[in-house]
Amino acid sequence: MTASxxxxxxxxxxxxxxxxxxxxxxxxxxxxxxxVILVGDNPASRSYVKGKEKASAExxxxxxxxxxxxxxxxxxxxxxxxxxxxxxxxxxxxxQLPLPDHIxxxxxxxxxxxxxDVDGFHPINIGRMMTGQDAFLPCTPFGILQMLKYKNIxxxxxxxxxxxxxxxxxxxxxQLLLNENATVTYCHxxxxxxxxxxxxxxxxxxxxxxxxxxxxxxVKEGAVVIDVGMNRKEDGKxxxxxxxxxxxxxxxxxxPVPGGVGPMTITMLLYNTLQSAKxxxx
Ligand code: GUN
Numbered sequence: 001m002t003a004s005x006x007x008x009x010x011x012x013x014x015x016x017x018x019x020x021x022x023x024x025x026x027x028x029x030x031x032x033x034x035x036v037i038l039v040g041d042n043p044a045s046r047s048y049v050k051g052k053e054k055a056s057a058e059x060x061x062x063x064x065x066x067x068x069x070x071x072x073x074x075x076x077x078x079x080x081x082x083x084x085x086x087x088x089x090x091x092x093x094x095x096q097l098p099l100p101d102h103i104x105x106x107x108x109x110x111x112x113x114x115x116x117d118v119d120g121f122h123p124i125n126i127g128r129m130m131t132g133q134d135a136f137l138p139c140t141p142f143g144i145l146q147m148l149k150y151k152n153i154x155x156x157x158x159x160x161x162x163x164x165x166x167x168x169x170x171x172x173x174x175q176l177l178l179n180e181n182a183t184v185t186y187c188h189x190x191x192x193x194x195x196x197x198x199x200x201x202x203x204x205x206x207x208x209x210x211x212x213x214x215x216x217x218x219v220k221e222g223a224v225v226i227d228v229g230m231n232r233k234e235d236g237k238x239x240x241x242x243x244x245x246x247x248x249x250x251x252x253x254x255x256p257v258p259g260g261v262g263p264m265t266i267t268m269l270l271y272n273t274l275q276s277a278k279x280x281x282x
Pocket of ligand 1 (some may be wrong): 119
């Protein structure tokens with residue numbers, strides 16, 4: 001079998017197009033506003049933030065960036081977040097992670113109003129997601145669900161194996177797939193005999209952070225394989241957590257890196273910001 005490629009670029013473009021129209025239809029009522037706070041000078045963070053600004057502009061979302069030096073105090077950052085909590089032109093607040101060591105990420109995330117937490121990282125939104133209530137869903141897992149839906153990939157009754165247990169990807173994607181009636185197994189770096197689990201999977205979510213770690217020997221014929229990885233090889237090329245060429249020979253669907261899950265993350269951030277703005281319309 002040769003896998004069909006799920007292009008995140010294509011799914012993202014389709015969703016962004018729909019959002020652009022909706023933003024335009026709402027223009028007399030509200031302009032969605034996204035505030036991004038970048039602390040320090042991490043080049044990867046800066047490049048993500050640039051991508052967010054560009055994508056916001058594309059769909060007509062107002063975005064503003066606050067840059068703060070790496071030695072800013074935790075108090076100053078919390079104050080800035082609070083300003084945005086109170087700002088009626090802002091409906092989504094994103095503090096780019098990671099933060100410098102002297103600042104508590106937990107405190108900063110909890111400072112963001114849950115009604116503007118478009119990353120879906122606030123414990124209130126995580127609790128809402130866990131209990132199946134309306135919530136801002138974390139953007140990468142939410143984007144993965146949209147890719148599965150776009151291709152009409154059935155999740156009900158399927159065995160999904162998630163490899164990775166981060167708060168941002170692994171844990172929430174398992175929960176979302178469970179909400180979609182999949183049977184979910186979590187594996188991680190300490191799992192013994194990983195293949196024993198992955199070979200039973202109808203859907204594999206690879207979020208290990210290890211370049212090309214998932215090979216054809218981990219994959220059952222016909223499985224759907226979603227690659228959340230973003231790694232750089234020694235030759236400088238980007239690659240995922242999945243050995244793309246060989247897994248493509250066995251999977252039914254496979255996401256590429258780059259151009260797979262990546263473009264969906266920003267798209268769902270815009271989606272969450274738009275939903276938030278709509279909830280603020282009086
Ligand atoms: N750093 C890497 N990914 C993300 C993300 O999705 N949100 C935030 N706030 N920081 C990140």
